[in-house]
Amino acid sequence: MAKVKGDIVIDIEKCKGCELCIAACPQGTLEKSKHVNQKGYLYIVKVEDNCTGCANCALVCPDAVITVYRQTSKAKQQVAKISNVTGDLTVTVKE
Amino acid sequence: MSEKKMLDDQHYEEMIQEESICINDNIVYEAPKSALYDTPMHYCPGCGHGVVHRLLAEVIEEMGILNDVIGVAPVGCSVLAYNYLNIDMSEAAHGRASAVATGIKRVLPEKLVFSYQGDGDLAAIGTGETIHTCNRGENILIIFINNGIYGMTGGQMAPTTLPDMKSTTSPFGRDVITMGAPLKMTDLVAQLPGTYYVTRQSVHKPTNVRKMKKAIQKSFEYQKQNKGTCFIEVVSNCPSNWKMTPVESNKWLEDNMLPYYPLGDLKTPDGK
Ligand SMILES: Cc1ncc(C[n+]2csc(CCOP(=O)(O)OP(=O)(O)O)c2C)c(N)n1
Ligand code: SF4
Ligand code: SF4
Ligand code: SF4
Numbered sequence: 001m002a003k004v005k006g007d008i009v010i011d012i013e014k015c016k017g018c019e020l021c022i023a024a025c026p027q028g029t030l031e032k033s034k035h036v037n038q039k040g041y042l043y044i045v046k047v048e049d050n051c052t053g054c055a056n057c058a059l060v061c062p063d064a065v066i067t068v069y070r071q072t073s074k075a076k077q078q079v080a081k082i083s084n085v086t087g088d089l090t091v092t093v094k095e
Numbered sequence: 096m097s098e099k100k101m102l103d104d105q106h107y108e109e110m111i112q113e114e115s116i117c118i119n120d121n122i123v124y125e126a127p128k129s130a131l132y133d134t135p136m137h138y139c140p141g142c143g144h145g146v147v148h149r150l151l152a153e154v155i156e157e158m159g160i161l162n163d164v165i166g167v168a169p170v171g172c173s174v175l176a177y178n179y180l181n182i183d184m185s186e187a188a189h190g191r192a193s194a195v196a197t198g199i200k201r202v203l204p205e206k207l208v209f210s211y212q213g214d215g216d217l218a219a220i221g222t223g224e225t226i227h228t229c230n231r232g233e234n235i236l237i238i239f240i241n242n243g244i245y246g247m248t249g250g251q252m253a254p255t256t257l258p259d260m261k262s263t264t265s266p267f268g269r270d271v272i273t274m275g276a277p278l279k280m281t282d283l284v285a286q287l288p289g290t291y292y293v294t295r296q297s298v299h300k301p302t303n304v305r306k307m308k309k310a311i312q313k314s315f316e317y318q319k320q321n322k323g324t325c326f327i328e329v330v331s332n333c334p335s336n337w338k339m340t341p342v343e344s345n346k347w348l349e350d351n352m353l354p355y356y357p358l359g360d361l362k363t364p365d366g367k
Contacts, residue, residue, distance in 0.1 A: 006123070007116050018141030018334075018341040024301055041140070055124040056301040062145025063136060064126035071116045 005071040006053020010044055015065045017041035021057035030057060127152035130161055130181050137175060141341020143331030144173050144240060146298040147211075147307070151238075152180060154311045164207045164315075165199050167192040169221075171213035172246040190221025193228035196235045207318050209236035214255040215245040218280045222254075225280065232289025232323040236314040239280065239326065242333040243352060250336030254278040257355055262336070277355060281328040285361040291323035293362035297330040297353070299345040322364070330356050 008029075015037065021044055022030045031047040044065075053070030130152035138144045155164055161182060168176040170189035177184035187195040192210035200208040217225050217239050225237070244262055245251040252262040252269060255277050259268035269277075285293040292314060296307040307329065314325035330352050332344040339347060 005116060007121075009117055014135050016140035020141050020341050020345070023342045023345070039135070053121075053123050058124040058126075059301040059304040060146065060298070062138065062140075062142055062149070064131060064145070064149045066124070067117075067122065067126070068124040069117045069121040070123045071121055 004052045006051040007069045008046065008051055008053075008057065009067045009069070010046070011065045011067075012043040012045075013037050013039070014063050015041060015043040016063055017043055018062065019044075020060045020062070021066065024056040024060045026054065026056065027052060127156050130155040132179055132181055134179065136179050138172065139333075139335040141332070141334050141344065142172070143242065143298050143329065146304060147238065147240065147329055147331070148173075148176065148179050150298070150304065150308045150311060151209075151211075154308060154315065155180075155182060158312065158315060160207055160315065163205070164209070165203070167196045167199070167208070167210040169210070169212040169216040170247075171216050173211055173213065173240065174247070176211055190216050190219070191224055192216065192221065193233070193235070193237055194224045196237075197228055197231075197233045200233060200235050204234070207236075207315055208234075209238060209314075211238045212240070213246065214239070214241045214243065214253045214280075215248075215251075218254045218278050222278075222280075226284065226287070229284040229290050229324045229326065230287045232287075232291070234318055234321050234323065236311075236318060236325045236327070238311075239328045240331050241280075241328050241352075241356065242331045243277075244333050244336050246333045246336055250333070255280075257351060260351075279356070281326065281356075281361055284324075284326050289324050290326055290362055291364065292317055292325040292360075294326070294360045295328040295330065295356060295358050297348070297358055299330075299332065299348055303358070317364070328356070330358065 027050045029046055029048045029051045030044050032042045033045040037043045053068050055068040058066040058068050136145050155161055164182045166184040167187050168184055169192045192212050196208050196210040241255050243255045245253050250262050251264040256262055256269050258271045261268050281295050284290050294310050296310050297303045298307050310327050317325055332348050334341045334344040337344050
């Protein structure tokens with residue numbers, strides 16, 4: 001199965017750098033930045049492009065900092081699976 | 096292990112622009128917009144109060160009850176809850192939130208009323224009010240944030256402080272012989288005939304956050320049906336007064352608080 005693609009947007013000025021999102025992320029997508037925001041907190045940044053959009057980070061964030069996106073897989077819908085040719089053949093169409 | 100590289104801001108922006116999936120159609124989670132103000136909360140980094148506020152706001156938005164909810168804020172760190180929740184709210188004197196909520200609900204029975212209280216508030220100075228409110232079966236929701244300590248005043252011992260746990264007023268650890276054993280308010284109120292739904296939740300992990308949200312949803316549903324008092328304890332953290340980082344505090348919560356305050360429903364309508 002194709003990997004689900006997700007992404008997040010971080011409102012860095014509201015982040016308090018508590019690191020709970022780093023601990024909750026199963027992918028290791030997040031890390032602390034080297035810079036501080038206006039409040040003086042080391043905010044969170046994305047360091048890997050492997051987010052799956054599971055929203056774990058947003059669920060544990062006490063300051064409602066993170067918005068999570070997940071790519072809808074409409075474009076890659078499987079329409080037919082043809083068996084017994086020489087191998088399996090999967091046909092897909094793009095919308 | 097893949098080697099992590101810190102992307103600077105410019106790279107990050109390029110990465111987003113390349114092929115952004117950050118469009119409205121793709122949103123799977125965003126912060127509540129109408130029930131939660133877009134102001135930074137004053138809570139310490141990593142404090143569970145923020146998560147519970149957010150969940151309340153999410154449920155209120157999703158159930159479309161923004162104009163039908165009235166909250167009562169306590170004395171404690173969450174004394175300013177009305178600065179963050181865009182709903183009608185009242186303040187109450189220390190410990191009296193459930194009494195004030197009773198009054199509001201009796202005058203405006205069509206409104207959905209909840210009180211939001213800490214453990215110093217609900218289980219120490221407000222024990223009497225809490226027990227009698229639950230015993231009368233007032234149609235309100237009581238949210239009880241149990242962080243085992245008086246947060247706002249600087250980490251004094253609360254009735255819920257664990258045995259041997261250090262606080263500013265129990266510097267050698269809570270001695271259960273002279274100070275009593277931690278009070279399990281939730282177990283106590285579950286015995287009372289007036290309570291309809293009594294549960295103990297936490298917000299330290301994504302799965303627990305999801306369960307907590309369901310518990311709030313259920314409680315408002317029951318209140319609509321006039322079923323009696325709903326009581327949700329949230330085993331929470333206080334990184335500042337526990338003198339830990341937020342991540343450490345959640346680990347400590349799991350290792351020490353949860354064995355004493357096990358999570359789960361204590362009283363449900365179907366009697367499980
Ligand atoms: C009548 C009265 N007594 C004492 C106080 C001082 N006081 C303010 S907050 C607080 C304890 C709050 O602790 P808790 O309810 O556990 O909430 P938390 O701050 O941990 O969220 C106390 C004793 C007060 N404000 N009013
Ligand atoms: S959980 Fe929220 S406030 Fe804490 S570091 Fe992550 S984004 Fe920032
Ligand atoms: S959405 Fe999931 S994978 Fe993506 S950063 Fe958050 S926790 Fe990690
Ligand atoms: S003192 Fe404790 S309960 Fe109060 S905001 Fe800070 S971490 Fe939260």
